[in-house]
Amino acid sequence: MISHETITGILKNYDKENITIGTIGSHSALQILKGARDEGFKTLAICKNNRKFVYERFHSADEIIGVSDYREILDDDFQNKLINKNLILVPHGSLVEYVGAKNIEEKFRVPLSGNRATLEWESDRNKEKKWFKEAGIKMPKEFKSPEEIDRLVIVKFPGARGGRGYFLVDHKVGFFKKIRSRGMEDEDYTIQEYITGTRFYPHYFYSPITGEVELMSMDIRYESNVDGLARTPHWAFKHYAPEPSYTVTGNFPVVIRESLLHKVLEMGDNVVFASKKLFPPGMTGPFCIEAICTDDLKFIAFEVSARIVAGTNLYIEGSPYSQILYNEPMSTGRRIAREIKIAIEKDMLNDVIY
Numbered sequence: 001m002i003s004h005e006t007i008t009g010i011l012k013n014y015d016k017e018n019i020t021i022g023t024i025g026s027h028s029a030l031q032i033l034k035g036a037r038d039e040g041f042k043t044l045a046i047c048k049n050n051r052k053f054v055y056e057r058f059h060s061a062d063e064i065i066g067v068s069d070y071r072e073i074l075d076d077d078f079q080n081k082l083i084n085k086n087l088i089l090v091p092h093g094s095l096v097e098y099v100g101a102k103n104i105e106e107k108f109r110v111p112l113s114g115n116r117a118t119l120e121w122e123s124d125r126n127k128e129k130k131w132f133k134e135a136g137i138k139m140p141k142e143f144k145s146p147e148e149i150d151r152l153v154i155v156k157f158p159g160a161r162g163g164r165g166y167f168l169v170d171h172k173v174g175f176f177k178k179i180r181s182r183g184m185e186d187e188d189y190t191i192q193e194y195i196t197g198t199r200f201y202p203h204y205f206y207s208p209i210t211g212e213v214e215l216m217s218m219d220i221r222y223e224s225n226v227d228g229l230a231r232t233p234h235w236a237f238k239h240y241a242p243e244p245s246y247t248v249t250g251n252f253p254v255v256i257r258e259s260l261l262h263k264v265l266e267m268g269d270n271v272v273f274a275s276k277k278l279f280p281p282g283m284t285g286p287f288c289i290e291a292i293c294t295d296d297l298k299f300i301a302f303e304v305s306a307r308i309v310a311g312t313n314l315y316i317e318g319s320p321y322s323q324i325l326y327n328e329p330m331s332t333g334r335r336i337a338r339e340i341k342i343a344i345e346k347d348m349l350n351d352v353i354y
């Protein structure tokens with residue numbers, strides 16, 4: 001991994017009066033760029049040539065650079081160009097998906113907001129498990145082999161693919177049939193107990209400057225086709241038995257019953273605390289825990305996203321929670337830029353940029 005010393009060495013030469021905040025044109029870029037602009041930074045979007053028009057249409061960035069493949073950002077010349085613009089790049093799910101956590105950690109010398117070591121911890125399911133265990137957060141039971149399946153399970157494939165290709169099954173025979181029909185036998189998969197309950201995806205922000213974990217907002221993902229199945233009458237399933245799938249297509253806003261808020265706050269605190277132990281100095285900035293609340297009001301978490309999540313796009317003007325904390329429109333994107341601004345003022349950039 002590119003060391004923190006290398007990054008701070010690059011940052012040292014940055015003109016702190018003239019920082020540009022940039023991101024990849026996808027995922028939560030509109031929010032990140034607006035937040036950066038609201039905090040007085042110059043902005044830059046790196047877009048696939050065929051998606052540039054989206055960011056132009058929203059007048060999102062002071063500069064838009066087109067690429068034919070996102071991995072072009074790894075080219076030395078490209079990186080130097082970004083560094084010469086005093087660029088701090090905000091990572092998000094599409095960056096991880098299209099460029100790869102390892103490539104970013106090892107080949108991308110441009111300063112990133114947040115600890116780059118986190119990208120590896122959140123994109124590796126075994127590491128993620130270790131992290132939740134250390135944080136004392138309950139996870140769904142996992143089955144090591146299809147032979148062990150003894151209840152309804154969800155079969156997942158790696159990567160930030162937004163639930164694509166997942167399937168449900170309750171027996172090994174069904175497992176082999178379904179995995180073969182998808183041509184996914186050779187892929188890595190995780191077999192996880194399927195939890196019924198209500199989903200909550202709280203969005204947090206941890207500031208090493210204040211030492212506080214802020215609850216910014218929450219969402220529920222809108223997933224196709226599982227969320228559409230509820231609209232199909234029950235009698236239709238006698239003739240038509242569609243397989244539920246979990247491809248994320250959008251997000252719903254949600255607030256949680258206030259008497260459950262302490263559990264949500266504790267989960268966030270524990271995840272940050274555990275990250276400091278597992279990969280010091282730990283996670284900084286935005287993160288999200290994907291959790292299900294069961295009918296006995298227990299939270300079972302199945303994923304941590306240790307960067308901004310797209311569910312925060314609902315709250316460009318702030319959420320009920322961020323409104324209480326800030327009394328001004330404070331999206332997670334804007335909170336990232338605010339942190340960078342405060343870090344520049346306090347000469348603490350090295351604590352938030354890696």
Ligand code: AMP
Binds near residue numbers: 154163221302
């Ligand atoms: P993930 O890729 O882990 O974020 O999962 C995608 C979607 O699958 C989630 O948003 C949930 O709707 C569903 N899901 C994932 N894991 C579970 C689980 N263990 N039990 C029930 N639903 C799950």
